[in-house]
Amino acid sequence: KYLDSLNRLTIQKNCPYYSEFIKTAFPHVLLILYFTYYSPAIVIDYPIAEPIEPQTTEDAERWEKENIGWRYFLFVKELKKLFDLQLVPEKFKPLFFKYHSYNLWDRFLFEMIASRIGIYTRNPRPDEGWEIILHIADLIDDPVVAKQIRISVYLAKELCSRYQALKQEVETISDDQKDKKERLQRELGTLHQKMLFILNEINRPIFEEGWAGKGYREKN
Structure with a gap:
């Protein structure tokens, strides 16, 4: 408009x-x-x-x-x-990518992980999202923060790949292999809980609500 x-x-x-x-x-x-x-x-x-x-x-x-x-x-x-x-x-300060009460790249990571463990089902995020989060690292002028973003993306992507592979194995394993299937289901459940914990941590606010100069500061 x-x-x-x-x-x-x-x-x-x-x-x-x-x-x-x-x-x-x-x-x-x-x-x-x-x-x-x-x-x-x-x-x-x-x-x-x-x-x-x-x-x-x-x-x-x-x-x-x-x-x-x-x-x-x-x-x-x-x-x-x-x-x-x-x-x-010129590259941007990390705070340029502030999104509500946390960083935009954290929000993107949340959505990428969530869509791979069954939380975002209506509009799942395609794999291109990982590369776009890395774009943020390329656009930030702080090399330490940029490195942290890249590491977070690589680890999250690997974790999601492990979850999806394990889930597929559970879904395709024969019922004749009951013991193995139950073991894999427990492993999948444990991994799912760990990923939920990660999502909760990612979603933890680090800024006061506000924009520009209004309440725009990091929490102690």
């Missing part, structure tokens, strides 16, 4: 990434960056940047239906593309 006041035909003609940008959660941000990077100044209507009202049940249903969660991933993917084009010339 933020693009309604712009000439869509002109945008499509002059931005080769338009069809990709509009699939993301914040296409207007990407288009503003693309067209105005070399401008000495830009005026943005303030309400566009204001937080939305508290989310309603209808909002949550619409977000699920439109798969907005995955469109957040796509936003990072296209932001990385702008960085590679040098339209975003």
Whole structure:
């Protein structure tokens, strides 16, 4: 809706990434960056940047239906593309990727793991999500944080692969191998509980609620 006041035909003609940008959660941000990077100044209507009202049940249903969660991933993917084009010339501080009360990469990790253990079933996250989380590491100017993100992705991906392989083995093993099947089921259950524990830890808030200067600080 933020693009309604712009000439869509002109945008499509002059931005080769338009069809990709509009699939993301914040296409207007990407288009503003693309067209105005070399401008000495830009005026943005303030309400566009204001937080939305508290989310309603209808909002949550619409977000699920439109798969907005995955469109957040796509936003990072296209932001990385702008960085590679040098339209975003510098890397970002880690706090640029603050999402509510925790880091955006933590949110992405949560969704990737959850969708592989049966929690996200309506809109499962494709494997491309792992690579997109690594894009965040490439976009951050803190090498320590970037390294932690990469390690977390590699470990989480390996853990999910182990879970999925074990689950498939349990589902395909013959009932004649009762003892082995029961052992694998126990192992799968234990692994599932460990992954739930990891999800709870990932989801633990580390920031005060707020944005910009309003309550925007790390917890002690």
